[in-house]
Amino acid sequence: LTCRELQNLIDSYLDGELDLMRNLEIEQHVQDCPHCNRLYQNHRALKTAFRNEALYFAPPLDLQKRVQTALRQANQPVRAVKSFSPRWVLAAAVLTLLIIGSSLALALNRTDTSAEALLTQEVIASHVRSLMVDHLMDVVSTDQHTVKPWFNSKLDFAPPVVNLADQGFPLVGGRLDYLDNRTVAALIYQKDKHFINVFIWPATNENNSNPKIITSQGYNLRYWSKSGMVWWTVSDVNNDELNQFVKLLQAQT
Ligand SMILES: [Zn+2]
Numbered sequence: 001l002t003c004r005e006l007q008n009l010i011d012s013y014l015d016g017e018l019d020l021m022r023n024l025e026i027e028q029h030v031q032d033c034p035h036c037n038r039l040y041q042n043h044r045a046l047k048t049a050f051r052n053e054a055l056y057f058a059p060p061l062d063l064q065k066r067v068q069t070a071l072r073q074a075n076q077p078v079r080a081v082k083s084f085s086p087r088w089v090l091a092a093a094v095l096t097l098l099i100i101g102s103s104l105a106l107a108l109n110r111t112d113t114s115a116e117a118l119l120t121q122e123v124i125a126s127h128v129r130s131l132m133v134d135h136l137m138d139v140v141s142t143d144q145h146t147v148k149p150w151f152n153s154k155l156d157f158a159p160p161v162v163n164l165a166d167q168g169f170p171l172v173g174g175r176l177d178y179l180d181n182r183t184v185a186a187l188i189y190q191k192d193k194h195f196i197n198v199f200i201w202p203a204t205n206e207n208n209s210n211p212k213i214i215t216s217q218g219y220n221l222r223y224w225s226k227s228g229m230v231w232w233t234v235s236d237v238n239n240d241e242l243n244q245f246v247k248l249l250q251a252q253t
Contacts, residue, residue, distance in 0.1 A: 001025045006036050014047050015114060016121035020217050023125050024132075048181060059100070067093055116214075119232070122179050124219050126186070127197045127234040130175070136188055136195065137173030147174045151185050159185035159200040160227060160253040167248050169196070179232070189245070196235040196245060203230045211246050215239075222246050227253055 006029050012018050013026050030040045071093055130136045139150045144161040152158055154176055163171040169189045177186040177199060184201040203225045214221040220242045223232040233249075235242055 001029045003029075003033060003036055006030070006033075007039060010036075010040060010043050014043055014118070016118040018121075020124065020128060023121060024128070027125065027129075044181075064097075067097065119180055119223075120214055120216050120221060123197075123199060123221060123232050123234050124217055126177050126179060126199070127219065130177075130186070130188075130197060131195060136175070138175035140173045142171055142173075144171060147171065147187070150174060155183065155185060157185075157202045157229075159187070159229065161187060162249065162252040164189065164245070164248050164252075169245050169248065191235070191237050191241055191245070194235060194237045196233060196237060196242070198249070199232040199234075200229050203228055211250075213239075224250075226250060229253075 006026060009018065009022065009026060013023060018026070030037050071089060074089055139147055141147050141150075142163065142165065144163045148158070148161040151161070151174060161171070161174070165171065169191055171187065172190050172195075173188050175186045175188070177184050179199055180201070182201060184199050187198040187200065189196040189198065205225075206228055207225060208227075209225045211222040211224040214223070219234050219236055220239055221232065221234045222242060223230070224246075225231070231249075231253075233242070233246060235245075237245070
Protein backbone atom coordinates (compact mmCIF):
# COMPACT_ATOMS: atom_id res chain seq x y z
CA LEU A 1 0.00 0.00 0.00
CA THR A 2 1.54 3.34 -1.02
CA CYS A 3 1.13 6.58 0.92
CA ARG A 4 -0.96 8.01 -1.92
CA GLU A 5 -3.30 5.01 -1.90
CA LEU A 6 -3.65 5.34 1.84
CA GLN A 7 -4.53 9.03 1.53
CA ASN A 8 -7.29 8.15 -0.93
CA LEU A 9 -8.64 5.39 1.28
CA ILE A 10 -8.41 6.93 4.73
CA ASP A 11 -11.93 8.38 4.84
CA SER A 12 -13.50 5.20 3.54
CA TYR A 13 -11.52 3.33 6.18
CA LEU A 14 -12.82 5.57 8.97
CA ASP A 15 -16.36 5.21 7.60
CA GLY A 16 -16.03 1.43 7.85
CA GLU A 17 -16.55 0.96 4.13
CA LEU A 18 -13.52 -1.20 3.34
CA ASP A 19 -13.06 -4.93 3.51
CA LEU A 20 -11.09 -6.64 6.22
CA MET A 21 -7.83 -7.11 4.29
CA ARG A 22 -7.78 -3.44 3.21
CA ASN A 23 -8.43 -2.44 6.84
CA LEU A 24 -5.48 -4.49 8.03
CA GLU A 25 -3.19 -3.11 5.30
CA ILE A 26 -4.10 0.42 6.33
CA GLU A 27 -3.56 -0.28 10.03
CA GLN A 28 -0.17 -1.79 9.26
CA HIS A 29 0.86 1.16 7.07
CA VAL A 30 -0.30 3.69 9.66
CA GLN A 31 1.81 1.94 12.28
CA ASP A 32 4.91 1.98 10.09
CA CYS A 33 4.65 5.39 8.41
CA PRO A 34 4.78 8.50 10.67
CA HIS A 35 3.51 10.76 7.90
CA CYS A 36 0.36 8.70 7.26
CA ASN A 37 -0.05 8.16 10.98
CA ARG A 38 -0.38 11.92 11.44
CA LEU A 39 -2.85 12.07 8.55
CA TYR A 40 -4.83 9.23 10.11
CA GLN A 41 -4.91 10.90 13.55
CA ASN A 42 -6.13 14.15 11.97
CA HIS A 43 -8.93 12.50 10.03
CA ARG A 44 -9.93 10.44 13.00
CA ALA A 45 -10.08 13.52 15.25
CA LEU A 46 -12.17 15.34 12.66
CA LYS A 47 -14.57 12.42 12.38
CA THR A 48 -14.92 12.19 16.15
CA ALA A 49 -15.62 15.91 16.32
CA PHE A 50 -18.40 15.53 13.76
CA ARG A 51 -19.93 12.68 15.70
CA ASN A 52 -20.34 15.04 18.65
CA GLU A 53 -24.04 15.38 19.45
CA ALA A 54 -23.53 19.06 20.21
CA LEU A 55 -23.35 19.67 16.47
CA TYR A 56 -26.92 18.48 15.96
CA PHE A 57 -29.72 20.76 16.93
CA ALA A 58 -33.49 20.44 17.10
CA PRO A 59 -35.49 22.96 15.09
CA PRO A 60 -36.48 25.95 17.26
CA LEU A 61 -39.83 25.51 18.98
CA ASP A 62 -41.38 28.53 17.33
CA LEU A 63 -40.41 27.44 13.80
CA GLN A 64 -43.91 26.17 13.08
CA LYS A 65 -45.45 29.40 14.30
CA ARG A 66 -43.06 31.47 12.22
CA VAL A 67 -43.89 29.49 9.09
CA GLN A 68 -47.62 29.91 9.74
CA THR A 69 -47.21 33.65 10.27
CA ALA A 70 -45.17 33.93 7.11
CA LEU A 71 -47.87 32.00 5.27
CA ARG A 72 -50.62 34.26 6.53
CA GLN A 73 -48.63 37.30 5.45
CA ALA A 74 -47.94 35.73 2.10
CA ASN A 75 -51.65 35.02 1.70
CA GLN A 76 -52.68 38.67 1.89
CA PRO A 77 -51.24 39.90 -1.41
CA VAL A 78 -51.63 36.44 -2.90
CA ARG A 79 -55.41 36.90 -3.09
CA ALA A 80 -54.86 39.69 -5.57
CA VAL A 81 -52.36 37.76 -7.66
CA LYS A 82 -54.32 34.90 -9.17
CA SER A 83 -51.31 32.80 -10.19
CA PHE A 84 -50.51 31.96 -6.52
CA SER A 85 -53.49 30.31 -4.90
CA PRO A 86 -53.20 30.08 -1.09
CA ARG A 87 -53.73 26.34 -1.35
CA TRP A 88 -50.59 25.97 -3.44
CA VAL A 89 -48.57 28.14 -1.10
CA LEU A 90 -49.76 26.02 1.82
CA ALA A 91 -48.99 22.78 -0.03
CA ALA A 92 -45.52 24.02 -0.91
CA ALA A 93 -44.88 25.04 2.70
CA VAL A 94 -46.05 21.66 4.02
CA LEU A 95 -43.83 19.91 1.51
CA THR A 96 -40.86 22.04 2.56
CA LEU A 97 -41.46 21.23 6.23
CA LEU A 98 -41.74 17.52 5.41
CA ILE A 99 -38.45 17.61 3.51
CA ILE A 100 -36.70 19.47 6.35
CA GLY A 101 -38.13 17.04 8.91
CA SER A 102 -37.21 13.89 7.05
CA SER A 103 -33.69 15.03 6.23
CA LEU A 104 -33.14 15.87 9.91
CA ALA A 105 -34.40 12.40 10.87
CA LEU A 106 -32.24 10.82 8.18
CA ALA A 107 -29.13 12.69 9.33
CA LEU A 108 -29.64 11.66 12.95
CA ASN A 109 -30.38 8.07 12.00
CA ARG A 110 -27.37 7.85 9.70
CA THR A 111 -25.08 9.04 12.50
CA ASP A 112 -26.34 6.18 14.66
CA THR A 113 -25.94 3.58 11.94
CA SER A 114 -22.49 4.69 10.85
CA ALA A 115 -21.26 4.74 14.47
CA GLU A 116 -22.46 1.14 14.81
CA ALA A 117 -20.93 0.17 11.46
CA LEU A 118 -17.62 1.77 12.40
CA LEU A 119 -17.54 0.01 15.75
CA THR A 120 -18.46 -3.30 14.07
CA GLN A 121 -15.42 -2.90 11.79
CA GLU A 122 -13.20 -2.00 14.74
CA VAL A 123 -14.39 -4.99 16.79
CA ILE A 124 -13.86 -7.45 13.92
CA ALA A 125 -10.43 -5.96 13.14
CA SER A 126 -9.43 -6.29 16.82
CA HIS A 127 -10.63 -9.88 16.88
CA VAL A 128 -8.76 -10.81 13.70
CA ARG A 129 -5.62 -8.95 14.80
CA SER A 130 -5.70 -10.67 18.18
CA LEU A 131 -5.65 -14.05 16.44
CA MET A 132 -3.18 -13.12 13.69
CA VAL A 133 -0.30 -11.34 15.34
CA ASP A 134 -0.06 -13.50 18.42
CA HIS A 135 -1.48 -10.81 20.65
CA LEU A 136 -4.46 -12.70 21.97
CA MET A 137 -3.64 -12.28 25.64
CA ASP A 138 -1.64 -10.00 27.90
CA VAL A 139 -2.54 -12.08 30.93
CA VAL A 140 -2.90 -15.80 30.38
CA SER A 141 -5.08 -17.30 33.03
CA THR A 142 -8.14 -19.44 33.38
CA ASP A 143 -8.72 -17.96 36.82
CA GLN A 144 -10.95 -14.92 37.01
CA HIS A 145 -9.35 -14.09 40.37
CA THR A 146 -6.08 -13.47 38.54
CA VAL A 147 -7.54 -11.68 35.51
CA LYS A 148 -9.75 -9.30 37.47
CA PRO A 149 -7.01 -7.69 39.62
CA TRP A 150 -4.76 -7.49 36.55
CA PHE A 151 -7.38 -5.29 34.85
CA ASN A 152 -7.94 -3.25 37.99
CA SER A 153 -4.30 -2.20 37.97
CA LYS A 154 -4.46 -1.10 34.32
CA LEU A 155 -7.91 0.45 33.81
CA ASP A 156 -9.94 3.19 35.43
CA PHE A 157 -12.95 0.86 35.60
CA ALA A 158 -13.46 -2.69 36.85
CA PRO A 159 -14.81 -5.01 34.14
CA PRO A 160 -16.85 -7.94 35.45
CA VAL A 161 -14.83 -11.13 34.90
CA VAL A 162 -16.53 -14.52 35.09
CA ASN A 163 -15.37 -17.97 34.10
CA LEU A 164 -17.78 -20.11 32.14
CA ALA A 165 -15.61 -23.24 32.04
CA ASP A 166 -18.31 -25.40 33.64
CA GLN A 167 -20.72 -24.36 30.88
CA GLY A 168 -18.27 -25.15 28.05
CA PHE A 169 -16.77 -21.69 27.53
CA PRO A 170 -13.53 -21.55 29.56
CA LEU A 171 -11.95 -18.15 30.18
CA VAL A 172 -8.42 -18.22 28.79
CA GLY A 173 -7.14 -14.73 29.43
CA GLY A 174 -7.43 -10.99 29.06
CA ARG A 175 -5.75 -8.05 27.38
CA LEU A 176 -6.10 -4.32 26.89
CA ASP A 177 -7.49 -3.14 23.56
CA TYR A 178 -8.49 0.14 21.95
CA LEU A 179 -12.03 0.68 20.63
CA ASP A 180 -14.39 3.60 20.22
CA ASN A 181 -11.53 6.01 21.00
CA ARG A 182 -10.74 4.53 24.41
CA THR A 183 -8.91 1.74 26.17
CA VAL A 184 -11.18 -1.23 26.78
CA ALA A 185 -10.95 -4.60 28.51
CA ALA A 186 -10.84 -7.64 26.26
CA LEU A 187 -11.66 -11.05 27.71
CA ILE A 188 -10.95 -14.18 25.72
CA TYR A 189 -13.08 -17.27 26.02
CA GLN A 190 -12.69 -20.52 24.18
CA LYS A 191 -15.26 -22.82 22.59
CA ASP A 192 -13.57 -25.99 21.36
CA LYS A 193 -10.95 -24.63 18.92
CA HIS A 194 -12.61 -21.22 18.49
CA PHE A 195 -11.95 -18.03 20.39
CA ILE A 196 -14.53 -15.50 21.53
CA ASN A 197 -13.41 -11.94 22.23
CA VAL A 198 -15.50 -9.94 24.70
CA PHE A 199 -14.86 -6.19 24.83
CA ILE A 200 -16.08 -4.24 27.85
CA TRP A 201 -16.06 -0.54 28.69
CA PRO A 202 -18.20 1.83 30.78
CA ALA A 203 -21.51 2.87 29.23
CA THR A 204 -22.38 6.55 28.95
CA ASN A 205 -25.81 5.89 30.43
CA GLU A 206 -27.25 3.32 32.80
CA ASN A 207 -29.90 1.93 30.43
CA ASN A 208 -29.71 -1.82 29.85
CA SER A 209 -30.33 -3.07 26.32
CA ASN A 210 -30.95 -6.49 24.78
CA PRO A 211 -28.21 -8.00 22.63
CA LYS A 212 -28.20 -6.65 19.08
CA ILE A 213 -27.29 -9.27 16.49
CA ILE A 214 -24.78 -8.43 13.76
CA THR A 215 -23.24 -10.72 11.18
CA SER A 216 -20.42 -9.23 9.15
CA GLN A 217 -17.59 -10.64 7.05
CA GLY A 218 -18.23 -14.15 8.31
CA TYR A 219 -18.15 -13.18 11.98
CA ASN A 220 -21.00 -13.19 14.46
CA LEU A 221 -21.27 -10.24 16.81
CA ARG A 222 -23.54 -9.19 19.65
CA TYR A 223 -23.56 -5.97 21.60
CA TRP A 224 -25.58 -4.84 24.57
CA SER A 225 -25.51 -2.67 27.70
CA LYS A 226 -25.73 -4.08 31.17
CA SER A 227 -24.50 -3.22 34.68
CA GLY A 228 -23.29 0.18 33.49
CA MET A 229 -21.03 -1.38 30.85
CA VAL A 230 -21.08 -1.68 27.06
CA TRP A 231 -20.40 -5.23 25.92
CA TRP A 232 -19.32 -6.29 22.43
CA THR A 233 -18.58 -9.90 21.60
CA VAL A 234 -17.25 -11.33 18.36
CA SER A 235 -16.36 -14.83 17.19
CA ASP A 236 -16.56 -17.32 14.37
CA VAL A 237 -18.56 -19.74 16.52
CA ASN A 238 -22.04 -20.25 15.09
CA ASN A 239 -25.06 -18.16 16.04
CA ASP A 240 -26.57 -20.73 18.41
CA GLU A 241 -23.33 -21.10 20.34
CA LEU A 242 -22.84 -17.35 20.56
CA ASN A 243 -26.43 -16.88 21.77
CA GLN A 244 -25.84 -19.51 24.44
CA PHE A 245 -22.57 -17.85 25.45
CA VAL A 246 -24.15 -14.40 25.71
CA LYS A 247 -27.02 -15.78 27.80
CA LEU A 248 -24.58 -17.44 30.22
CA LEU A 249 -22.44 -14.31 30.39
CA GLN A 250 -25.43 -12.06 31.03
CA ALA A 251 -26.74 -14.34 33.78
CA GLN A 252 -23.54 -13.79 35.76
CA THR A 253 -22.74 -10.14 35.09
ZN1 LIG B 1 2.66 6.44 4.32
